[in-house]
Amino acid sequence: MTGHRDVATVGLGGPVGSGKTALVQHLVPRLDDAGYDVGVIANDIMTQEDADRLRESFSDRLPPDLVAGVETGACPHTGIREDPSMNLAKIDEFTERHPELDVVLIESGGDNLAATFNPELADYFMFVISVAEGDDIPRKRGPGVTQADLLVVNKTDLAPHVDADLDVIREDAATVRGEDPTAFTDCKADEGIDAVADAIERSVLFA
Amino acid sequence: MNDRALLTAMRLSDSMLPVGTYTASYGIEQYLNEDEIETAAGLGDLIEGYLRGVIGPAETVALGHAHRSAAAGDLDGVFAADERLGAATLPAEFRDSSRKAGSKLLELLADTDDGAAASRSSDPADAADRTSSAGDAAGLGDVAVEGVLAEYAAACEAGRTDGHYPVALGVVCQRAGLDAREAALVNAYASVTGLLAAAQRLGRFGHTAIQSQLSGLFPAMETVCDRYHDADLTAMCSFAPLADAMGMRHERADRRLFMS
Ligand SMILES: Nc1nc2c(ncn2[C@@H]2O[C@H](COP(=O)(O)OP(=O)(O)OP(=O)(O)O)[C@@H](O)[C@H]2O)c(=O)[nH]1
Ligand SMILES: [Mg+2]
Numbered sequence: 001m002t003g004h005r006d007v008a009t010v011g012l013g014g015p016v017g018s019g020k021t022a023l024v025q026h027l028v029p030r031l032d033d034a035g036y037d038v039g040v041i042a043n044d045i046m047t048q049e050d051a052d053r054l055r056e057s058f059s060d061r062l063p064p065d066l067v068a069g070v071e072t073g074a075c076p077h078t079g080i081r082e083d084p085s086m087n088l089a090k091i092d093e094f095t096e097r098h099p100e101l102d103v104v105l106i107e108s109g110g111d112n113l114a115a116t117f118n119p120e121l122a123d124y125f126m127f128v129i130s131v132a133e134g135d136d137i138p139r140k141r142g143p144g145v146t147q148a149d150l151l152v153v154n155k156t157d158l159a160p161h162v163d164a165d166l167d168v169i170r171e172d173a174a175t176v177r178g179e180d181p182t183a184f185t186d187c188k189a190d191e192g193i194d195a196v197a198d199a200i201e202r203s204v205l206f207a
Numbered sequence: 208m209n210d211r212a213l214l215t216a217m218r219l220s221d222s223m224l225p226v227g228t229y230t231a232s233y234g235i236e237q238y239l240n241e242d243e244i245e246t247a248a249g250l251g252d253l254i255e256g257y258l259r260g261v262i263g264p265a266e267t268v269a270l271g272h273a274h275r276s277a278a279a280g281d282l283d284g285v286f287a288a289d290e291r292l293g294a295a296t297l298p299a300e301f302r303d304s305s306r307k308a309g310s311k312l313l314e315l316l317a318d319t320d321d322g323a324a325a326s327r328s329s330d331p332a333d334a335a336d337r338t339s340s341a342g343d344a345a346g347l348g349d350v351a352v353e354g355v356l357a358e359y360a361a362a363c364e365a366g367r368t369d370g371h372y373p374v375a376l377g378v379v380c381q382r383a384g385l386d387a388r389e390a391a392l393v394n395a396y397a398s399v400t401g402l403l404a405a406a407q408r409l410g411r412f413g414h415t416a417i418q419s420q421l422s423g424l425f426p427a428m429e430t431v432c433d434r435y436h437d438a439d440l441t442a443m444c445s446f447a448p449l450a451d452a453m454g455m456r457h458e459r460a461d462r463r464l465f466m467s
Binding site: 047071075083 | 223225226227229230231232307310311315405408409459460461462463464465466
């Protein structure tokens with residue numbers, strides 16, 4: 001029997017509105033085109049309407065039963081860290097119906113800078129922040145920023161409008177993350193996403 | 208109760224236990240969506256209704272029967288408790304939450320509690336069987352391979368039975384050396400604190416107000432566990448029509464942060 005231990009899992013965490021869903025929507029076509037079978041789990045999508053909209057947005061790429069919501073009882077970090085059992089149960093449902101599945105993208109509910117993914121839930125953990133919430137986020141050294149396998153700095157297009165200095169973000173990220181990589185994306189213009197897809201492929205799919 | 212059993216009881220009723228119970232509100236979210244709970248006292252009364260209408264006459268009856276069946280090595284008896292509890296639980300989301308938590312409990316223990324000897328069955332013949340296992344680090348012994356618990360977990364994984372939480376808890380507690388009444392109290396405490404915590408995260412209740420309600424519910428917990436832990440399975444009933452209606456309306460609610 002296949003289950004959550006047989007499929008690669010990628011967690012996307014980060015503050016509310018930083019662009020996690022946007023990033024998932026840009027990653028799925030790339031992974032799909034590269035020949036991978038992909039599933040998507042979104043935590044805390046709040047309403048059935050949101051769930052339907054999400055499913056609709058992947059309708060030309062993914063079967064509807066591989067796009068699912070998981071409720072986390074108003075505790076988004078618990079769902080990805082202390083008790084990922086309901087996310088794992090959903091992955092098991094995916095793999096039972098689609099044993100050929102290669103990778104599941106798990107979007108956390110929007111949370112604070114301390115939210116990290118349980119390593120038994122996500123093989124690869126990306127933390128998505130946005131430049132619009134301030135260019136000082138990396139140097140606050142939140143565990144999400146420091147421990148993620150990949151830090152994604154999204155909405156680079158907005159930097160000039162909110163007086164955010166991308167060089168400051170880049171330098172601070174290097175300081176607090178050491179050797180670990182940081183990617184810069186603009187989901188509106190579809191820029192920088194290839195690097196993120198490559199990182200996923202290299203880290204969890206080629207292995 | 209010996210120390211090992213007490214520690215296991217605390218482990219099983221601790222909100223830290225990673226079996227997804229924090230995602231279930233069993234209708235509380237919908238009561239709050241519909242502005243039906245106004246005060247902490249009102250919340251306490253509502254939960255007392257759950258105790259007297261569901262947790263006692265349905266969950267505790269199933270748990271007690273599962274406990275007795277496990278002690279007798281009667282796997283079919285455990286399945287019967289599962290089947291009847293599922294049938295008595297009307298809202299689909301309540302059944303789903305209960306099934307997921309029970310299955311996750313069994314999976315978790317199979318992953319974590321292996322190899323070591325522990326106090327569990329009170330049957331000395333059973334205990335003699337297990338003297339070969341070494342160490343005493345774990346609470347439940349080799350859950351993955353031995354006895355009714357292992358067979359039940361396997362049946363659950365294979366989809367041959369539902370693995371409802373109170374039933375799984377009854378089997379696990381029996382293995383850990385808790386008697387049926389103690390096991391029922393573990394379930395009642397975990398259920399009540401789960402409901403209170405759900406309400407606290409969604410509504411605006413103070414921490415002292417919630418703790419007052421919790422301690423105020425102790426007598427009702429004792430009463431229902433006392434009354435139902437040794438009841439016959441055929442006497443099972445569930446009567447909480449409003450909670451059932453809330454559970455069903457929750458499926459199509461405008462706001463859903465909880466699975467039930
Ligand atoms: N300008 C700009 N807007 C973006 C970018 N990425 C996302 N957005 C917008 O930012 C808003 C939030 O994006 P989402 O992808 O929903 O953010 P999220 O992290 O999934 O949000 P939650 O799930 O609610 O935590 C939306 O209006 C997006 O269109 C970007 O790179 N540039
Ligand atoms: Mg989102």
